[in-house]
Amino acid sequence: MKKLLLSIALFGSFLGNAQILTQDFQGTDWPPTGWTTETNVASRPWGFTTTIFNATGQATFNITGGKSAAIGWIAQDQDAHLTSPDFNLYGYSDATLTFNAKLGYEYMVNPFPNGNLFVEISTNQGISYTSVWVEEDYGTFTDYETLAITIDLTPYVGIDTVRVRFHYVGNDADSLSIDDISVTGTLGVNEVLSSSFTTFPNPADDIITLTNSNNASVESISIADINGRTVKTLDFNNVEQVQVNVADLSSGVYFMNINTTAGKAVKKFIKN
Secondary structure: OHHHHHHHHHHHOOOEEEEEEEEOOOOOOOOOOOOEEEEOOOOOOOEEHHHHOOHHHHHHHOOOOOOOEEEOOOOOOEEEEEEOOOEOOOOOOEEEEEEEEEEOHHHHOOOOOOEEEEEEEEOOOOOOOEEEEEHHHHOOOOOOOOEEEEEEOHHHOOOOOEEEEEEEEEOOOOOEEEEEEEEEEEEOEOHHHHHHEEEEOOOEOOEEEEEEOOOOOEEEEEEEEOOOOEEEEEEEEEEOOEEEEOOOOOOEEEEEEEEEOOEEEEEEEEEO
16 A cells, blocks of 8 residues: 555656746846846846835836836847746656736837847856747736736746746837746656656657557657757557657657656757
C-alpha cells in the first residue's frame, strides 16, 4: 500500500497548475533580481513609477500596490526593453502569461500611432526574439485604464530556456506602466513516462525510431523547434513503437511531444 501511495504521489506531482514566474515590482531594487533593462535614451529608462513620474504621473500610472514598472515618453526615437530572467516550460502541457498595463490609446494606437509596446519571447537566451503581442491586439480602450492582458505561451511548452521581454518603441508617443506579471502552467507531462521512451538514433539524419518500456500506446506526436513552433504533427492508431521521418527538418534541436494512452511525454532530439 505504501508503494502504491508513493507512486500516486509521484505521478500527481507532475500534474496540476504551477506558478512559473511572478513579478509585482514591490521590491526595493531596480531592476528586480534576475531582470534586465536597456534603453537608447539615458533620460528615459524603465524604472519604478515612483522614480519615473511626479505625484500626478504616479497617480495615473500606478497599477497595484505602491509602485509599478514604467517608462516615460520623449519626443525622439526611443527603444527600451525590460526583460525577465529565463524560466523553464519543460514538463508543462500549457502555459499562460498574464500582466496588467496602463498606456495612452491616443498616442500609442489611434489617431497618433507614435509608439508600440511589444511582448516578445526568446528561447535562445536573448539571441533573438519573437513578438507574441502588441498593444493594437487589445482593441479599443480608454487612455490609462488598466488593461488585463493574457497571452498563450503553449507553443513554447517543452522548452527549458524561455524569457519574456517588454519592448517599448516610440517617438513622441506616450508613457506606460506594467505590473502583476505572472506565468503559470499545467504540469501535464509525466516525467516517469517520458523516461520510459527511447529515441534512436539521436542525433538523427532521416528516421527516428521511438520505443517505450512500459507498453504505452502512442496516439499522436507533434514536433516543435527550439522557438516553440510546431513543425510536424503525426497521428497513430495506438501503437507501441513508431518511426518518424525527420529528413525534411532543418538541422537543430527539436522536442517530440508524445500523447499516449498513459499520459503525455516529451523527448528531445537533434536533427543533423
